[in-house]
Each structure stands twice: as structure tokens, then as C-alpha cells.
Amino acid sequence: MNNDNSNPQYWFYLDNYVHLERLGNRVLLYNSLTGEIREYMDNQEVLHLIEKLQSPENLLVVQLGEKELKDPEISAFVHDMRNLFMGDLIEASRSTGKPIQLAPVLKLHRDADKMKTESFRSVGVNVMKYLDRLALYVNDSCTLDCGICSSARKQFLWCNRGNTGAELHIDKLRQLFDQLVGSDLRYVHILGGNILAYPGLHELISILVEHQLKRTFYIHYLNLAPGRESLQNLGLTLDNYSQMNVLVNFPVDEGKLKITCQILENFSIPVTFAFALQSEAEFTEAERLISALSIDSVSFHPFFNGQNLEFFEQGVFVDRQSLSAARPSLKEIHSRQVMNPFLFGNLTVLTNGDIHAGINDLPLGNLSKDSIYDIVYREVFQGQTWRRSRKQVIPCRDCVFSALCPPLSHYEYALGKNNLCRIWPLNIDGKAAN
């Protein structure tokens, strides 16, 4: 190694808390400790250097001499990396040979796609450990006419009026939970229709108590307002495992919402008011109601009605700043590369018994015909929902930001596009400009 005083040599390296993505002529570097992002495009010197850093022989360390460091592009890049604490230079004379960096390459030992190719391994190992949450649509009868429910429940957990009289038979649910003793199921969401009209509710609650499962009841505020008796129908076991989500959508009957709040005031399980919002104005109104009625716990759910894209662009779409501010960890980035951490482990059972991993995806089977083991195995094997990452969808798969972005949600279906972002300027056809 030439390391005389006239031509000092350095080891240039990247820190391994830095996420590096190179696609074509674009490079993204992200510091998972600070949230800083740097992008390089069409910079041949930097691209070449990144390529060298990423090669298995270099493990994120390359030698740079004075000559390379005088190159303005390389110099600016190295300077950037140092300033942002993403990389550094070490004088080569401080050791007797080249160091390595333990590159942040994800190793998932039970990667389902890899296991499928290995005859001596089975994708089915421990699959039931993956089941975490169940959403049960126990009935579809409801006397309200909110207008949004059939679309809203495809975007977030929300009740749904069908009025077909369909409901999940309690015996089927008992069989279901009896199969789940060895699973890691922790949460059950109970939704209708109006669940207070579900005849099996008391028994369902006993089953959930017996299995020590955390449970959340979803009830529209107008179904609670008539009086306290309806709440008694819940027969709630008031323990730490129960909570209620009171659903509110606009226009709001403030008087009835007030009565609901009064009814729930002395209710001893945690209550969250979930607002479905279609516009900034509704958001403002929701804030006023929350303040006026002294509501403690709330959640907001933007609802796409086909005409409020602008509201979503402002409130839901991500951009460089919001991604940086969210500061996903390297582990979160790794998970987003191979799975959907948002939907993983969730199953939804509809009143007709159909079971979905994602409410907008095809059913995996039916409660009447399939064992829950088959359903979970099918989902892990196929990877239709739980393992679908942005790396697999257009146009995100061609974007260097894909692993920084939040996982795919139900909104992508509702809006009919995967890139709910303002990262790239769009062409007329909606595709990201290069």
C-alpha cells in the first residue's frame, strides 16, 4: 500500500446504522439514528464508489487516496457522509490492513420464500405464532344510515351495515377459539352491524374472557345514545382486557354524541372515540367537539370518498420531510423489505364466514370449511398480504425510498395507487418522473 507522506491513504467506510439503497442511477443513504437522508442521482463517481462499497469483497470499506479525495464529486460525497455521521475516513497508517464493516444485511432465518425452495424445511414451522389479531364481523344488522360504512370498513376498522341478517354463529366462534390455544393471538376486535344486536355477544365475551384475549368493541355512537340499557347488553367483564371504540362520522348529532359521552363517563373500561374524517373542515370540527365534550382518548381515520384526494395528499401522503421525521429504525426498514408489519398477523372474519388477511384481498378460506391452521399456513405460504412489501408493487419497487415508507395499508386500495407520496413529481399519467 502506498502510504507515504506525499500520498496518504484512507479507509473510507459507511456506518452500519446507515440504510443504503441503490437503484439504477439513484442512490439513497439514510441515517437511522438521526433521520437524515441524502440522495444522489446520475453522479457517476458516487455511483461507482457506492458500487465498490457494496461489493462483498469490500464490505462497506474502500481505500481512498489524496487523488480520489481531490475529485470534487467524491470529496463532496465523503464530506456529506462525515457531516451527517453516516461514514468516515480512517488514516490507513493507523492499522496494518484493511478493516471491514459488518454490513446491515438482513438475515431472516425463516424466510418463507427461501424455505419453500428447501425440501428439508417446512414453511409451516411455528406459523400459528404469527397470528396476532382477529377482527370479527359478528353481524351486519344496523338501523343507522351513515352512508360511509361499506367503504370505510375497507379502509380501517369500522362497522358495516348489510342488513342481510347474516351473522357468525357462536358455535363456530367457539370452535375457532378452541383451535387457537397454541397461537400467539392477543387481540380480538368485535364489529357489526350493531354488535349490541348480536345474540351471541354474551357468550362471545365469555369465550374471550376464558381465553384471556384483549378485546375491543366497535360501536357507533348513535347505537349507544338511546340509553344505558343497550350497554348492559354488552355484559362487559370490566377488566384490563376490554376496551371500546366509539365510532363517529360526520355530520355529527352533537346532542346525541354528548349523551353518549355522559353515558360512558362512568364506564370503567377504556373508551376511544374514533372519528372518520373526509376533509380538513371535519377535522377542525372534530377537534372542537373533542374539546367541547372533554373527550380524552381519540383516534382519527381519514376516509377516502372518491372526491377528497386533496385531503389525503395533505394529510396522508408522505414526503421526504415526514419520512425523515418518522425516523424508522434499521429493524423497521428490514421488516418493511420482506413483510408488511402493519398487516402481518391480522385476520378478518366476515359475517359470511370468509376469512381475509387483508380486507381488500381475496379470502383465504371460510370459517365453515377451513381450519384456522390451513388459513394461516396458506397466507404465510402465499404471502398475499402479510408478506407483501413495497418492494413487490409498482411503482414503489423502483423507488429508493420504498423501505423508508410506511407499509402498504388499505388506503392504497381505496385510492387505487400504491405511491401515496409526494416524493417524486408526477407525470400526467400518474407515474413518477425519472
Place this chain on the structure above:
Amino acid sequence: MKMLKSGLLFKSKLQNKYFYDRRCGTSMLCHPLLYLLLEKHNRGIDMAAWFEETVSGAAETVSLEGYGAVSRLELEYYFRKFTILRENGFFEETDTENLLSGRLKPDYVRIALANVQQVTLEVTDACNLDCAYCGYGKFYQDYDRRENKFMNPTMAKTLIDYIVKLADSPLNYSHQRDISIGFYGGEPLLNFPFIREMVDYVGQLNPRHNYFTFSMTTNSLLLEKYMDFLVEHKFNLLISLDGDEYSNSYRVCKNGSPSFPHIMRSAKALREKYPDYFREHVGFNAVFHNRNSVSALHRFFKEEFDITPGISELNTIGIKDSMKEEFRRTYANVNESLHQAEDYALIEKEMFIRLPNIRSLGSFIDQYTGFGYRDYNDLISTREGLKRIPTSTCLPFSKKIFLTVNGKILPCERIGQQHGLGWVDEHGVNLDFEKIADLYNSYYDKLKKQCTACAAAQMCLQCLFYLDIQADNPHCSGLMVEKDLSDFLSSHVSYLEEKPETYTRIIQEVSFE
């Protein structure tokens, strides 16, 4: 409360500097100046005060002992980097006592058995060979007396029924996964009627979530006679052969004659008749000793079978005092032999994960970089506040259950037979999960003091059954002080500095169950 420093500093052979952060579970290359700051931090110096004192009123350049002259700006830069790392959880102390306070509960044992992957049956304790180093031979004292018994099929069926009942219960959290029935000896083919009966028996069982596969370790002397059956049922076969004639010379027939020609003849007959099966289902295991070498083994199996064998060192646990000297002469170390090999690079390339040094490197990459995840849940869960059960001992039955010819139940065939956890008799299977949990917890208690003081406690590789665990105060041979762990980390990073491409190859090719 036992607190261990989180940031462990180490240097490679090339004098490059790194640190491993225990709390964050990651290792990284470290600039020498940052390394110097971490050294000071590890010595308990208040770094903010030290920094203020060092830079206040200082000239443009300050001189630091152990580093030399450094500009004030540079020092500020590395202090800032140190601060960023600290703000993100690096260099905080780890409470190992709390971390290792996990306990085995009876239910865990029951659940493990409902999910057991392998049922190993000691088909017979009889053998048609008389290997000098046999695990049930002259060197060892930790096994039940060999009486040329054959396993009673009813006993084995009782155990299998018991397991299938559990596996069919909701305690089983796997689906469409195999349970491997392993036939083990002695020489299992001496009791072929038993094997046939068991294969027929499990063939008519129809477990809800599992299917059965078969495996066998054999010396192959009777292989030609039974190979059609083994092929028909797709047995995964492990043939014991220590290499060429001299290398295999500890493996002798009862009359003292070499077994080598018999093994070679039968193995080649199998390959001749069933080449596809041979390629997909047959492996070799060579016991390593003073009459073979890694190089010779590699060459022999390559030339004879175009295969890379597994290599096992002699078990060093349970040696009789009177035999220690002879054992010492017989024993040989795979790594030493590998390093003496002329064709080291080729052997390493071809045998790769079958070599202990690469396996150890694989463990290092998995456990000390922070980028290895067991499964999808591991990727989305937080490890914060996780309580571990001490040592690296498998939870009982989490991988396998071993039934001896005498009806004793053990968690593994590779441990001394004094560690029985239950038995099978005419009344059925006798396993008391509470007692098993108590027994394991009592072993953990014996090691607790050593474990909480161990620098490698979080990443332990020690099975407690390979210690004298029944003694009052067993000593853990895997116990590491910080220096030992530094040396361990250094050796692996030094290897990677020499052969960096191995890192990527391990990540791509090696998966741990």
C-alpha cells in the same frame, strides 16, 4: 443487580478498531478517536466533563494520550458522534441479572413436546462393530449398561401415540410440518423388524398438522440387505465412515477386522442401484480423531462419493478418569487440522458450513451484528425487556425427544444417559412437566452466578448437559470474561478482514432453525 458494560471494544489482528454494543446487539467499525472516547467512557469517566475540560481554553490542536495530536474540531466531531450514539441507546449498561431471570414453566415443556420435531428411538443397544471411541464404549461412563437389547415396539408406539395426541391438540403451533422418526443405536439395522413395524405403524396414523419422515444413522454393514425398504420410505440416511482405510481403522468389526471394505461395498451398492436417492437422501459422518485429517477426509469423500461429509469431534464429556490419557491421544481438533491443510482454501470453500470455524462465524454474524432475525415475529417485536432463560440449552423437547432401549426418556441422544427426564413402561408415558421444569430451573440456579457475570451471557452457546451439572458447584467451561469475548469477536472480525466475501456467503446460504 449485576450490570455489565454495554460497549465492548476490540481490535482485529490488523489493529483495526471495533466495538460491540451489548444492549443494541450490534458490532461496528470504529474510528480510532471514537475508540479512545469509548475507552474513557468504559473507565467510568464523565465524558461531558472530560470533553469540556479538554477543549476549554485549548489551542486549535490538543494532544491526547494514546492517539496523538488532534484538532479541536475533530475532537468535537467525535464527541458529537459519541453523543448521537448514546442518545440512541448505545453504551448503556445491561442488567444481566434481570435479563437472565427467565424461568422454565411446566407449560413450556408440554408445548415443546406438542411441537417436537424429532423422535429418536434407540432401536437397539447392540452393535456389529466395536469402534474404539464409541460413545457407549471404553472411554465413557455416562451411559446405561449395554445388554444387546432390542426395543419393544409397544413401548415406542406408546410414546408416538402420546406425542401425536399432543401434536393434534391446539398446543401445536405448526402446520404441515414433519415429525422425523430417527432410528438410532447401537446399529439400528440389527433390529430391522422393529424399524419396519414402526414405519408401518406411523403410516396408518394421520396426525392433524404433521406428517412423518424417517432418518437413520447406520454403519451400513447391513445396508445392502435392507436398502430397498429404506429407499421406498425415503429414509434420510447418515452413514458413519471416518475416511479411507487407515482413517476408518478405529471402526472395527467384532472380530477385530476392518469394517472399511464392508462399508464401502454397501455404500457403493446403494449409490449404484439408487443414484437419485443417494444424491438427495444420503450423507456421511466422519468422527474426527488422530488417524484422520480434514484434508484427507475432504479428498476421500470427494473422490469416492463426490460428497462433503459432516465431521464430528469426539465427545469430551463423561470420560472415565482411567481413560483420560488414551482419550487425549485419540482426540484431535478439526480446526487445527484444517489450518494445517495445504488445500485449506479449497476445503473451506467446499465444506463451508460443515466446518466448525465457519459454523462459529455464522453464529457470530447471526448474534453479534444485530441483523439476524429468527422469523417474522422477531422482525417486528421489540427485544426490550425480554427475559432469557440462562445458558443455550434447548428447552426440553423443543427439538427432539430420545427414547432409550430401556425406556428412558431424554431430551437428546447426545447427552449422558444419567439425565433421564421420564420413562415409558407398560402403564404408559411418565413425564412430569412440573418436575422437569423444577429440575431445569435448579440447574439454572446452580449456574446463575456464573451466567450473570459472563461477558457472553446474552449470546451463550453452552449446553448445560455438557457440564458436570449434577455436581454441587458445576463450572461452566463456556464462561467468558470481557477479554475472552473481545478475543472471540476479534478472531471472527479478523477472519472477515482476510476473507470479507464469506460474510455475504454466510448470509445468503446459511439459515439456522
